[in-house]
Amino acid sequence: MTHQDDQESTEKSKTQVKKELLEITELGERLLEIPQTLLNKLPLSDNCLKAIEEGRKINHHTGKKRQIKYIGKILRDEDLDGIRAELAITDQYHQLEVRKQHLLEQWRDRLMAEGDTATFELLQLEPSLDRQQLRQMVRNAQKEKELEKAPKFQRELFRYLRDNMQFSEEG
Helix, strand or coil, rough: CHHHHHHHCCCCCCHHHHHHHHHHHHHHHHHHHCCCCCCCCCCHHHHHHHHHHHHHHHHHHHHHHHHHHHHHHHHHCCCCHHHHHHHHHHHHHHHHHHEEEEEEEHHHHHHHHHHHHHHHHHHHHCCCCCCHHHHHHHHHHHHHHHCCCHHHHHHHHHHHHHHHHEEEEEE
């Protein structure tokens, strides 16, 4: 391998450079949309934070696009790996929370549909739940659904499950 071949293999192609710059610009666009509390956790410079705050104030399409490109330019000097890692952790946490919500909804619906059978099964999985209170809540929610009333007890059952169920990695 000659010196020239070695140099060519380490240099990036124009297409690769453009792709990376586009990814940085898309990251800047995403930063405009995330909540301020998360933004404060990211390893960003004051200059970058200021540009993002300005970008949030801009409503005009062309002005916003220009500001996004400016944010992308500033982001080139930031810790992109740190920013992406923090955003990935946040995304994973959000997905986990959504899965928990879906699981709780499934249990609530199953408890209402199957009654004592599902209650017994849930108590086997989660012995810390109060059997008597759980059965009473299920009966109230079933009766409420039967009478086509507002889902007050269904919400109460969901809250009870959310507040008292323990989630583990395997479950």
